[in-house]
Amino acid sequence: MHINPRIAFFTFGVLRAPVGDPVVQGFVDRIGDVYAAADGSAGFFDRSIRDVQTWEHSWGPVIAPGCAPDGIALTQLAMTLSLWRDLESVAAFAYHGVHREALSRREDWVETGAWPSYAAWWVDGQHRPNWGEAVERIDHLHVHGSTPTAFSFRKPFDSMGAPMRMKAPRPA
Template sequence: MTARIAFFTLGVLKEPVGDPVVQGFVDRLASVYAAAEGSAGFFTRSIRNVQSWEHSWGPVLAPTCVPASLGLSQLAMTLSVWRDLESVAAFAYRGVHAEALSKRRDWFERGPWPSFVAWWIEEQHQPNWTEAVERIDRLHAQGSTPAAFNFRQPFDSAGTPTTLNRERAAP
C-alpha cells in the first residue's frame, strides 16, 4: 500500500469565532479551503457541518498542549490527507494560504504549542480528531519523531529521518 501524509493544523485565536478581531481569518476560510482542495497532492479533509458543528471524521477535541481554559470556538483546527509533505508545504507557503499565513499574528496567539503535525498513514486509513490531537500532543511533548513530525525534522514513511525536498515545496 501507498503511504500518505495526515496533516493537522492548530491555531489559538486571540478571540472566539464571531469576534471582529478574528473576522479577517474567518472571511478567508472558504478561499483557503478551495485552494487546498485544488492543490496538487491534496486528497481529502474533514469537513464541518455548519449547522451542527460536527466534523466528518469524528468529534473534535482540544489538545492538552493548549491552555485548558480555551473553548473550541477559540481553536482553529484542520485535518487533511496529502500525497506527501512537499505537497502540503507547497500549498502552505503559496497563494491564498501564504497570504493568510502572513497575517497570523493579527489573529492568533503565540505559544509553546506546535502549529501543525504530520504523520504517515496507510492509503485506506482515515485519520480522526482523537488521533490528530494525540499526534500534536506527542510532538509537543517529545519533539519530532516518526509518529509525529514537522517540516524541520521530517521522517519518511519507513520512519527514517529525511529532509524536505525544498525544490518541490518552494513557493
C-alpha cells in the same frame, strides 16, 4: 511499513477571540478560499469538512489537544485535519498563494504559545485519521519533538520512519 502511504496533517491554533468576534473575522472570512485552494492543490487527497452552522467535522468529534491552554472554548480553536501525497505537497500549499497570505496575517488572529502549530505523520492510503488521533500526534510532538510518530517540516521522517530531507516545495 505503510501501504500507499499518505501524510496526515493536523493544524492547530488558538484564536485571539471566539469565532463571531470582529477580532478574528478576517481569519473567518478567508476559510472558504483557503479550503478551496487546498482542495485544488497537487497532492491533496481529502480533509475533514466543518459544518459552519454546527461547528461539527466530518471526521468525528473535534477534541482540543492537551497542549491547548486550559479552559479554551472549541470556538476559539482553529484546527484542520487533511490527507496529502507527501510533505512537499503540504508545504507547497501552505507557503504559496492564498494560504501564504493568510499565514502572513497569523499574528493578527492567532495566539502565540508553546504548542506546535501543526503535526504531520504517515498513514496507510486507506486510513482516514480522526480528531482523537490528531490530538495524540500533536501532543506527542509537543512533548517529544519530531519523531516518526509526529513530525514537522524542519525534522521530517519518511514513511519507513527514517529521517529525511524535504525537497523544495513548488507552488501548486
